[in-house]
Amino acid sequence: MTVTVKDNAPIRVLVREPGAAERDPGRARTRRRLLEIGLAVAVPVVLLLWWQLAANQGWIDDRLYPAPSTIVADGWTDAADGKLWPDVWATLARVLPGYAIGALGGFAVGLLMGTNALIRAALEPTLDALYVVPKLALLPIFMTMFGLGEAPHIALVAVTVFFFVWIATMAAVIAVPDGYREAGAVFGAGPWQMFRHVLLPASLPQVMVGLRISAGVAVLVIIASEGIASPDNKGLGYVIFNSRQLFDNRAMFVGIIVVAIVGVLFSELIRHVGRLCTPWAPRDRGPGQS
Amino acid sequence: MRHVDQELPEPAAQAGGIRAVGIERRFGRGASRVHALGPLDLDVGAGEFCCIVGPSGCGKSTFLRIVAGLVKPTAGRVEVTAATAHPAAMVFQNYGISPWKTVLANVRFGLDLRRVPRKEADARARDWLGRLGLADFADRYPATLSGGMQQRVSIARALAVEPEILLMDEPFAALDAQLRTILQDELLEICQADRRTVLFVTHSLEEALVLGDRVLVMSARPGRLIAERVPPFARPRTGEVRRSPEFAAMQAELWELLRGEVEQASTRKPDTDRERDREQHRNPKQGGKQEKDKEEVAS
Numbered sequence: 001m002t003v004t005v006k007d008n009a010p011i012r013v014l015v016r017e018p019g020a021a022e023r024d025p026g027r028a029r030t031r032r033r034l035l036e037i038g039l040a041v042a043v044p045v046v047l048l049l050w051w052q053l054a055a056n057q058g059w060i061d062d063r064l065y066p067a068p069s070t071i072v073a074d075g076w077t078d079a080a081d082g083k084l085w086p087d088v089w090a091t092l093a094r095v096l097p098g099y100a101i102g103a104l105g106g107f108a109v110g111l112l113m114g115t116n117a118l119i120r121a122a123l124e125p126t127l128d129a130l131y132v133v134p135k136l137a138l139l140p141i142f143m144t145m146f147g148l149g150e151a152p153h154i155a156l157v158a159v160t161v162f163f164f165v166w167i168a169t170m171a172a173v174i175a176v177p178d179g180y181r182e183a184g185a186v187f188g189a190g191p192w193q194m195f196r197h198v199l200l201p202a203s204l205p206q207v208m209v210g211l212r213i214s215a216g217v218a219v220l221v222i223i224a225s226e227g228i229a230s231p232d233n234k235g236l237g238y239v240i241f242n243s244r245q246l247f248d249n250r251a252m253f254v255g256i257i258v259v260a261i262v263g264v265l266f267s268e269l270i271r272h273v274g275r276l277c278t279p280w281a282p283r284d285r286g287p288g289q290s
Numbered sequence: 291m292r293h294v295d296q297e298l299p300e301p302a303a304q305a306g307g308i309r310a311v312g313i314e315r316r317f318g319r320g321a322s323r324v325h326a327l328g329p330l331d332l333d334v335g336a337g338e339f340c341c342i343v344g345p346s347g348c349g350k351s352t353f354l355r356i357v358a359g360l361v362k363p364t365a366g367r368v369e370v371t372a373a374t375a376h377p378a379a380m381v382f383q384n385y386g387i388s389p390w391k392t393v394l395a396n397v398r399f400g401l402d403l404r405r406v407p408r409k410e411a412d413a414r415a416r417d418w419l420g421r422l423g424l425a426d427f428a429d430r431y432p433a434t435l436s437g438g439m440q441q442r443v444s445i446a447r448a449l450a451v452e453p454e455i456l457l458m459d460e461p462f463a464a465l466d467a468q469l470r471t472i473l474q475d476e477l478l479e480i481c482q483a484d485r486r487t488v489l490f491v492t493h494s495l496e497e498a499l500v501l502g503d504r505v506l507v508m509s510a511r512p513g514r515l516i517a518e519r520v521p522p523f524a525r526p527r528t529g530e531v532r533r534s535p536e537f538a539a540m541q542a543e544l545w546e547l548l549r550g551e552v553e554q555a556s557t558r559k560p561d562t563d564r565e566r567d568r569e570q571h572r573n574p575k576q577g578g579k580q581e582k583d584k585e586e587v588a589s
Contacts (some may be wrong), residue, residue: 013371017368
């Protein structure tokens with residue numbers, strides 16, 4: 001068991017020397033960056049070209065699946081004519097207030113339940129049970145409660161966002177290392193100071209992740225709820241589902257593309273806010289990171 | 291320092307040798323670029339126990355990581371003569387053992403990766419657990435062990451693969467002083483029973499003098515070798531050497547050399563240190579803004 005080297009093993013020389021990245025780090029990094037940007041652009045471009053080709057060649061029925069060029073041209077015309085904006089604003093006017101209410105509520109309840117074990121014990125089973133209920137199924141209830149206007153849609157978004165932010169916040173607060181709390185306790189921090197100086201900053205990076213995920217989900221939910229019932233026949237969800245019923249698939253795809261753009265912008269906005277709020281935290285990676 | 295133009299011994303005896311020539315490492319880019327290490331030349335003979343002592347941030351761990359192949363140098367070259375493709379095993383300061391594996395499975399890790407049959411691997415792992423006094427803890431999870439025992443697991447894991455080269459990166463730094471002494475004595479015994487090349491990085495002069503065939507002292511960043519001593523204690527030696535007058539004399543002598551470097555290292559601007567750590571902990575090829583690299587890499 002003390003044999004270190006096999007007697008007849010060939011002797012090799014392993015060399016550790018600088019690679020391209022070490023010889024010229026600036027250049028290597030620039031090349032790497034260009035490669036990453038190139039890939040990020042190339043993948044959607046190739047997919048779109050493929051779709052375009054399929055439509056042009058008649059592999060797919062371009063009445064059902066219009067070519068990207070058609071969709072872009074239609075979207076451009078709609079945007080220039082001002083036909084698109086009322087729907088975009090209608091959707092934003094539902095999703096943004098709903099998101100704000102849900103995020104604040106989820107954050108507050110998450111903090112409370114993360115800090116206080118008794119409140120957690122009291123509320124966690126109930127909230128867990130509600131969490132798994134498909135939120136869209138609540139839309140009829142909200143309509144009964146709030147009438148047929150904007151309110152049930154805003155409430156639906158708020159409830160959806162609430163659960164995501166609640167879980168993220170509660171988990172983040174529970175996971176705050178004892179050392180930070182103990183440092184606060186030793187220096188005599190009251191509940192507010194503990195929140196302000198310890199729990200809030202310590203949990204914020206995780207909370208921001210929850211906020212970013214729920215931004216995407218908020219858009220997803222509002223589109224579905226507008227598809228089910230839109231108060232004044234406005235909103236991107238209404239555009240998508242209504243166009244489908246009218247067999248206007250071009251308008252439907254324009255709606256889908258616009259929703260995708262709105263979703264990306266929204267979630268990037270939240271990510272950016274998160275970075276400004278948590279300059280000490282490691283940056284979460286994802287699309288568009290610098 | 292030993293020199294490259296020595297007569298080469300038998301090939302098999304040569305395996306395990308390390309030769310570093312003009313090794314340098316810089317971290318970061320542009321204005322925040324930090325010259326962490328070197329230039330450094332070093333020859334470690336096969337079977338030699340070589341200790342490197344230096345102040346924090348002098349690049350001694352970086353050098354070890356370069357030898358291990360975890361980091362590439364920005365200049366220079368390390369040649370490791372070996373009989374296998376992965377001749378080195380490493381013991382980390384924070385143990386680096388897997389919490390999801392039992393003690394036995396941790397020690398068997400390197401053998402499992404080399405596809406040693408389970409029966410033989412278990413036997414070898416248990417043998418090393420026995421030698422490190424862990425036989426009764428084979429089925430426990432690391433989280434249930436004390437720091438000293440976790441580090442014993444880490445050492446057993448490294449030795450179980452019978453590496454040609456053992457790299458130890460401040461392995462006892464997280465342990466209390468009494469435990470350090472005990473583990474130093476255990477390591478001394480194990481390494482004298484079974485000679486292999488060891489590169490041992492530490493902050494502790496005492497540790498280096500007890501364990502090493504040769505003690506190298508590094509300067510503050512950028513780390514270079516500023517002194518080399520051969521502790522005058524015959525092998526096999528025991529921890530008793532700590533009490534000899536020669537030990538105290540050499541320790542005092544090296545401390546005089548090291549004191550200035552430590553003072554220099556401890557009053558340095560901290561921002562560059564942080565930059566270095568950050569650089570080490572992420573993929574060096576990604577992230578950050580693009581800047582023109584103004585500082586040229588020394589060749």
